[in-house]
Amino acid sequence: MITVVGSVNLDFVASGRPLPRPGETVTGARLARHPGGKGANQALAARRLGADVRLVAAVGNDDMAEEALKLLRAAGVDLSATQYINGETTGVALIAVSQEGENQIIVCPGANAALDPGDVEGARIEHMMGVLEVPSATLLAAAERATGFVALNLAPAMPVPPELIARANLLIVNETEAAFYGDALHAPGRYVAISLGAAGAELWQDGQKIASAAPPPVTVVDTTGAGDTFSAALTVSLIKGKSPEDALTYAVAAGALACTKPGAQPSLPRRAEVEALLKG
Numbered sequence: 574m575i576t577v578v579g580s581v582n583l584d585f586v587a588s589g590r591p592l593p594r595p596g597e598t599v600t601g602a603r604l605a606r607h608p609g610g611k612g613a614n615q616a617l618a619a620r621r622l623g624a625d626v627r628l629v630a631a632v633g634n635d636d637m638a639e640e641a642l643k644l645l646r647a648a649g650v651d652l653s654a655t656q657y658i659n660g661e662t663t664g665v666a667l668i669a670v671s672q673e674g675e676n677q678i679i680v681c682p683g684a685n686a687a688l689d690p691g692d693v694e695g696a697r698i699e700h701m702m703g704v705l706e707v708p709s710a711t712l713l714a715a716a717e718r719a720t721g722f723v724a725l726n727l728a729p730a731m732p733v734p735p736e737l738i739a740r741a742n743l744l745i746v747n748e749t750e751a752a753f754y755g756d757a758l759h760a761p762g763r764y765v766a767i768s769l770g771a772a773g774a775e776l777w778q779d780g781q782k783i784a785s786a787a788p789p790p791v792t793v794v795d796t797t798g799a800g801d802t803f804s805a806a807l808t809v810s811l812i813k814g815k816s817p818e819d820a821l822t823y824a825v826a827a828g829a830l831a832c833t834k835p836g837a838q839p840s841l842p843r844r845a846e847v848e849a850l851l852k853g
């Protein structure tokens with residue numbers, strides 16, 4: 574069982590027009606709303622790739638909560654540790670997606686910011702995945718209880734308690750985040766995965782690059798959720814005992830597939846789709 578400690582958002586997506594520059598108004602976009610949040614996306618991605626998953630998270634006691642949790646519930650993610658918090662709104666992400674599939678995201682955390690270390694007290698946690706859209710004190714409390722593999726997606730980049738980083742078996746960052754954390758990412762035995770967008774990803778261990786993978790060719794529609802899919806696929810594969818090379822190749826292919834459909838959660842691939850893409 575993998576316990577994901579992370580965010581749940583409802584994503585409001587404006588797509589099909591150039592991304593605005595500061596101070597600019599862009600009109601003519603299409604509007605859609607999808608379940609999202611880095612924690613929820615990674616929980617659903619891991620589930621669709623075959624893992625048993627529990628999500629520790631918080632939503633508001635409002636109209637958006639059930640919409641945000643709908644696909645997780647349908648996929649069989651265990652939501653018994655997901656709380657409804659009175660007086661908070663469900664997290665919201667405002668997302669602009671360009672014609673090229675690139676995005677800009679601004680998150681209003683709402684209830685995600687109220688996920689408290691006390692919320693993991695007494696929890697039995699084997700493997701864990703965490704993202705930084707919830708308080709790092711809560712991630713630390715969960716990581717201290719974890720008896721198995723701990724993966725942290727250090728997104729979005731922000732200062733994190735060193736004890737939390739120290740407990741991680743796997744840290745996952747993009748290039749911007751890798752530059753933010755620098756050498757603090759590396760420690761003996763720990764895996765560090767760096768996603769490189771269209772160029773694929775690298776896996777490091779003990780300060781050495783041990784694997785790299787390029788994505789299979791796909792038509793990019795929307796990159797939202799690709800990083801979350803990559804994180805979940807890599808974690809699930811390493812927990813399963815795949816070699817670092819195979820795990821990275823699988824994760825890069827899964828991330829590429831998530832770029833082929835609009836929205837975060839609607840685009841997360843199933844295991845069979847990833848295997849089919851890898852078989853060519």
Ligand code: RIB
Nearest residue numbers: 582609610611666798837
């Ligand atoms: O990684 C993509 C996610 O980031 C979106 O679903 C959005 O909710 C933000 O958390």
